[in-house]
Amino acid sequence: MDFDLSEEQRMLKDSVERLVADKYDFDQRKQHLKGEHGFSKEIWAQFAELGLLALPFSEADGGFGGGAVETMIVMETLGRALAVEPYLATVVLSGGLLRHAASAEQRATYIPKIAGGEAIFAFAHGERRARYNLAHVETKAKKDGDGWIIDGEKSLVLNGDAADYLIVSARIAGNANDRDGIGLFIVDARAPGVTRRGYWNQDATRAAEISFAGVKVDAAHVLGEPGKALPVIERVTDEAIAALCAEAVGGMGAAHADTVEYLKTRKQFGVTIGSFQSLQHRAVEMFVFIEQARSITYFATMMAGESNAAERARAMSAAKIQIGRSVRFVGQQSVQLHGGVGMTYELKVGHYFKRGTCIDMLYGDADHHLAKLASMGGLIAA
């Protein structure tokens, strides 16, 4: 049990922090948001240069063999900067699907594109009626000679508008909620029959509604064994949850730091408002929520590589519950302790609040996971 960073991990942390310090203050971020798909191509190129886009891939695939701890380090720093680049969509989600399901040939084709920053990937999985049920896939893939034809509608596809490639889940057999019968397909985002409508999320990230009308996919673009994709989707979603927890912790830490700084400088009644005990205690309660969130993030990170899917799922549910509660309290109180100025678009704390709220809603909010964890019998065996 050792919470200290290794030499390599420290270097990774330093390099991401330096990049963010140089290129990603709140004003610079406003410029990045003006990029073509709501993020900065230059920043993305720098991510590639620093090796961040190659981080989780094996050395054999041209990556750095980073694990969940390395992803946590990156995500926490990106969370602090409120970075909007498609790291989650491309590296964590799509990269994860490639790592766990792709053939050697597919890995050789696509991983260099991600690692080099040449292509944006998005995972087109969510659907209008799925909510948080990962098995809910209505989009159909029909066999067509050696290949497949995909028809259906995907919703809330993170960075789907920016994507050069979409990894699409589609049902090859069974009914909408069956665990069996789901396949994964790599689709050129500009292929005939793909229609995308991109939009902003509350937190200034981007997503897209995407329809697939008779989209042809050849056999070389089938990812993993058709019909058996759900365990991979669950695994990658769990890895994404761990990564999002780290991002939330970074954001909460920064919002709290801003808030404490404000308490130390803002004067009313002739004194700094941080001298009032009710506000001090609120700031401490935020701190406790954040430290608990950080601790559960370590747990999620530790469990992200767990091969027992049920144990991993318990851990991710636990993490999502704590994170959901923490982001809510910390987000709301960051605004509250800033008073009126906390309501303004100009101030950063409100944006942390919004990002945290969206993170809670990704892959199951706190109550969804509470019901799930409870039905699994909790964390402690009787």
Added chain:
Amino acid sequence: MDLSFTSEENAFREEVRTFLKENLPADIREKLVQGLHSSKDDLVRWTRILNKKGWAVPHWPVAYGGTGWTPVQQYIWLEEQMLAPAPQTLAFGVSMVGPVIYTFGTEEQKKKYLPAIANLDTWWSQGFSEPGAGSDLAGLKTTARREGDEYVVNGQKTWTTLGQHGDMIFMLVRTDPNAKKQEGISFLLIDMKTKGITVRPIKTIDGGHEVNEVFFDDVRVPVENLVGQENKGWDYAKFLLGNERVGIARVGASKERIRRIKQLAASEKDGDRPIIENPRFREKLAAIEVELKALEMTQLRVVAAERNREKGKPDPASSILKIKGSELQQAITELALEVAGPYVAPFREEKEGHGWNEPPAGPDWASPLAPAYFNYRKVSIYGGSNEIQKNIIAKAILGL
């Protein structure tokens, strides 16, 4: 960063588990499972079993009987004891006055007191709080006036836990009434059989007798019972209060109680359905388990950071352990009430440390649940109330 236990640490945990399984007397364990209080004899018996093994004071320096375990091993030991469940050794001796004596005491004091603490030959009590000195401990008024080779002690201490069994009491007393309040305090060791000492029970809301008030009326104490220097007692008190932070979260004990609740809730039915199958109940339980898991990781962070920290300087983050640990212990006792339902109400008198005086109304296991709930309100009050802990974090960590 490696977030799992090493194979050595896992092997150590197995060793500890085996020891507990083979050596913890069944009757002592069963009382704790049932939620009953241990007797003085239970604790003495258990401490002596531990002392024979050399594990009664594992956190002490090896020279005084410690084991030389790493902080992680200490943590594993603590956790496994709580999970067993085994009684915890008497904190007033092993965690409070013991470390003060081996750090600041004379050679004579070390020789005289330390082995007797490890073997629980001497039952130590704590004389810190006073009616007028709670959170503002330094405002204490009990005086010790030097007369030749003796101090003459007058005043009143309160909340003296298990003081009814006390052989010795360690005290904060005012030796310089004219100095600034923190600078006129000394640390004295007093034999509780000395003339002029009266111990009176305080009955708490659960109906139990755990705490006492202790009166001192011209109590004569030999000067060799002073620890360290006169008027430096506040430093020793701060040292004492900074120790034993890791155990304060009581994560292992909370886990053990959750296991118990799950077992009871699986057997107790509401109609045809076990309580555990009530989704609302189950979710409340799961929510506590999540916070407990986070707290466990927080605790491990504090433990792991210990080797990078200056000796004797507590991690201010450990205040979190106190706040969250107490909240969760309380939440668990609260949830336990829901298992018993209407059988929370019947009061049943407990013979101190010896089970019950009368038969139960309803299930036997329900009787201790309400008293535990009432009694556990104390955990957010003692050891520096949670509000005081928040003051500490605000100042020491947030710089407010």
